[in-house]
Amino acid sequence: MSDEHGGIFDGLIGAESAQWAFGTDFEDPLAGVDTTVPDGVDHTELAEYCLMLGDDALIMSQRLTEWCSRAPDLEEDIALANIALDLLGQARLLLARAAAADPGLLPALPEGSPVPAEDALAFFRDAGQFRNVRLAEVANGDFGHVVVRLLLFSVARLALLERLRASSDTVLAAVAAKGVKEVTYHRDWAARWFLTLAQGTEESCHRVVTALSALWPLQPELVATHPVELSLARAGVGVDPATTRGEVDAVLDQVLAVSGVARPDHPPLEGGGRTGTHTEDFADLLAEMQMVARAHPSGRW
Amino acid sequence: MNARERAVEVAGQVRDPEMPMLTLADLGVLRGVEVERTADGHEIVIASITPTYTGCPAMATMRDDLVHRLNDAGFPRVEVRVALDPPWSSDWISERGRAALREAGLSAPGPARRTSGPIALTLGPTRPAPNCPRCGSAVTRLTSEFGATACKALYTCTHCLEPFEHVKEI
Numbered sequence: 001m002s003d004e005h006g007g008i009f010d011g012l013i014g015a016e017s018a019q020w021a022f023g024t025d026f027e028d029p030l031a032g033v034d035t036t037v038p039d040g041v042d043h044t045e046l047a048e049y050c051l052m053l054g055d056d057a058l059i060m061s062q063r064l065t066e067w068c069s070r071a072p073d074l075e076e077d078i079a080l081a082n083i084a085l086d087l088l089g090q091a092r093l094l095l096a097r098a099a100a101a102d103p104g105l106l107p108a109l110p111e112g113s114p115v116p117a118e119d120a121l122a123f124f125r126d127a128g129q130f131r132n133v134r135l136a137e138v139a140n141g142d143f144g145h146v147v148v149r150l151l152l153f154s155v156a157r158l159a160l161l162e163r164l165r166a167s168s169d170t171v172l173a174a175v176a177a178k179g180v181k182e183v184t185y186h187r188d189w190a191a192r193w194f195l196t197l198a199q200g201t202e203e204s205c206h207r208v209v210t211a212l213s214a215l216w217p218l219q220p221e222l223v224a225t226h227p228v229e230l231s232l233a234r235a236g237v238g239v240d241p242a243t244t245r246g247e248v249d250a251v252l253d254q255v256l257a258v259s260g261v262a263r264p265d266h267p268p269l270e271g272g273g274r275t276g277t278h279t280e281d282f283a284d285l286l287a288e289m290q291m292v293a294r295a296h297p298s299g300r301w
Numbered sequence: 302m303n304a305r306e307r308a309v310e311v312a313g314q315v316r317d318p319e320m321p322m323l324t325l326a327d328l329g330v331l332r333g334v335e336v337e338r339t340a341d342g343h344e345i346v347i348a349s350i351t352p353t354y355t356g357c358p359a360m361a362t363m364r365d366d367l368v369h370r371l372n373d374a375g376f377p378r379v380e381v382r383v384a385l386d387p388p389w390s391s392d393w394i395s396e397r398g399r400a401a402l403r404e405a406g407l408s409a410p411g412p413a414r415r416t417s418g419p420i421a422l423t424l425g426p427t428r429p430a431p432n433c434p435r436c437g438s439a440v441t442r443l444t445s446e447f448g449a450t451a452c453k454a455l456y457t458c459t460h461c462l463e464p465f466e467h468v469k470e471i
Contacts, residue, residue: 032349032382075445075455082447089356093385162419174385178355180416181388181471185446188423195424251422258424 029092029118030171035100038168041235046169047102048131049232051121052274053160053172054094055132058122059282060153061087062289063140072143079189080146086182090175095121097171113298123293127286128276135218137273137282144197144207148215151190155251156222158183159244168236191255198259205261213264220268223248226275304376305336308346311374318362319450320468322405325350325363329393332384336376345378346371351389354451354471391452391470408434408456408467431467433458441465 037043064084071077099106099117107124109115115123135153140146161183164176197204223241232238256263271277293299302310312334313326325331332349339345348367352360364381371379391410394402399409408431414420430441438460445455446469453466 028383030383030385032347032380033385075447078449079445079447082451085356085358086354086451087356089352089354093355158420170386174388175355177386177416178352178388180420182354182451184414184416184420185469185471188427189446191422192424247419254422255424 028116029096030100033174034170035097037101038235038237041169041232041237043101044104045228045231046237047098047105048228049238050094050098050101050172051105052131052226052229053175054091054098054121055130055273056136056153056157057087057094058091059130059132059285060136060150061085061091062285063136064146064150066140067146076143076193083150083186083189086179086186090179090182091122092118093171093175097175110297114300115293115297119293119301123290124297127278127282130273130276130278130282130286132273133218133221134269134273134279134282135215135222137285138215138218138279139281139284141211141214142207144204145211145214147190147193147197148208148211150186151194151255152215152219152222152252154183154187154190155255156219156241156244156248158187159247159251160239160241162247163239163244166236167238172237187251194255194261195259198261208259209261212261213266216264216266217269221272221274224272224274226272304344305334307374308336308348308371308376309334311370311376312346312348312367315363315366315370318359318366320402320405320407322401322407323394323398325367327395327398327401328353329389329395329398330363339378343378344376345380346376347380347382349382349384351384353389356451389471391468394468402468403434406434406465407453408432408465410468410470413470428470431456433461433463434465435463436461 037046061084064080064087067077067080069077071080095118099121106117106120109120109124135149158180161176161179165173165180167173167176194208197208199205223245225240225242229238230240233240253263312331313324315325317323317325317328317330320328330350330353332351335347337345337347350360350363350367367381368379390413392413394410402409411428426443427446430439430443432439433441436458438458440459441456442459443454444457444464448455448466452469454469455464456467457464
């Protein structure tokens with residue numbers, strides 16, 4: 001196949017940079033895509049909305065990536081890595097869309113830095129500037145914990161993306177249409193493992209019930225409404241998460257019922273990631289995720 | 302053969318980097334090839350590709366391969382664009398592509414799930430068990446919904462005991 005992918009040696013002699021480092025570089029993930037802001041929509045609100053959806057995916061992806069080489073068996077290791085990759089892809093498009101809508105969001109970088117816009121947002125913002133829900137950021141626990149986390153996350157994200165397919169913003173509508181297909185698999189994976197563990201041994205059941213109790217206070221944030229979400233929902237661009245509650249509850253109840261696990265009634269944790277209030281765990285996550293990029297702000301990856 | 306027909310033919314022969322038994326055209330990833338003239342009169346090929354999955358890491362390789370092959374065929378100017386809408390579906394894999402998958406020991410996807418409106422939770426099997434592409438047995442077992450790439454699931458044949466990959470329906 002050497003002549004098929006003739007470019008591999010070009011990178012070594014400096015003629016073509018796209019093969020370097022991670023090899024995932026596509027100069028602009030929105031190359032040739034129309035990023036005009038729809039009429040009557042505030043571009044800063046659209047950008048902030050894209051950050052919310054993009055940061056959820058990015059931070060969840062980062063936590064899932066930490067599972068790489070640590071899952072109970074190879075198949076689940078690969079499953080978690082694939083799910084993380086899907087979410088990273090969604091994050092990349094959404095952060096690129098945020099930057100296109102409002103270039104004023106971009107953190108300052110050294111003159112001539114080749115860091116693309118979506119990377120600047122991922123690696124050079126501080127904790128208070130991230131808009132992700134806290135469910136995505138809290139530290140990992142055992143396998144039961146990641147199953148519950150992914151179940152709560154993907155049930156809400158799928159219900160949201162289903163509705164976002166009707167967005168008048170063509171980029172959001174396209175990201176949602178594609179995301180629906182992917183998150184359907186994530187949700188099924190998490191729900192099947194929840195059922196398997198709940199109906200497995202006393203110990204495995206205890207693990208998921210414990211994780212459900214620990215993460216339940218973070219669930220309401222997924223279906224709470226931020227003013228920007230409400231404003232964009234009215235403009236036909238976004239989705240008010242509150243409108244997904246019926247579907248989210250129905251799916252969670254279905255999984256809990258078939259698993260024989262009672263629905264917890266812990267009160268929601270106050271504050272919220274949508275306004276930049278994050279947990280202590282988030283600082284550790286960002287330090288690890290951003291360290292290399294921040295050490296080399298003019299680096300080409 | 303005019304310039305566009307030539308460009309379509311050259312681009313149509315570029316293979317998928319992860320499933321090299323398929324061309325990008327057979328996979329349904331190559332969405333369009335046009336030849337336009339720039340303001341200063343130069344010929345430019347504009348090719349559109351769409352990712353199979355949003356995080357597909359092969360997009361850069363696909364782009365580079367398209368550019369190199371078209372350059373080699375006498376098109377010095379090539380622009381590769383991303384087409385996000387409509388999202389890629391496994392239904393777009395051509396008949397020739399499905400035959401090539403089977404020949405390479407992979408199981409081809411069945412019809413994609415309907416995805417309009419609320420999507421029902423699937424706690425049981427996502428699809429009828431595919432036949433083993435090696436021995437043809439219908440008795441196969443799902444090992445994992447996620448294989449070496451996001452677009453494939455892993456199965457094991459309970460007759461010949463060989464594992465095989467199934468290209469997922471999306």
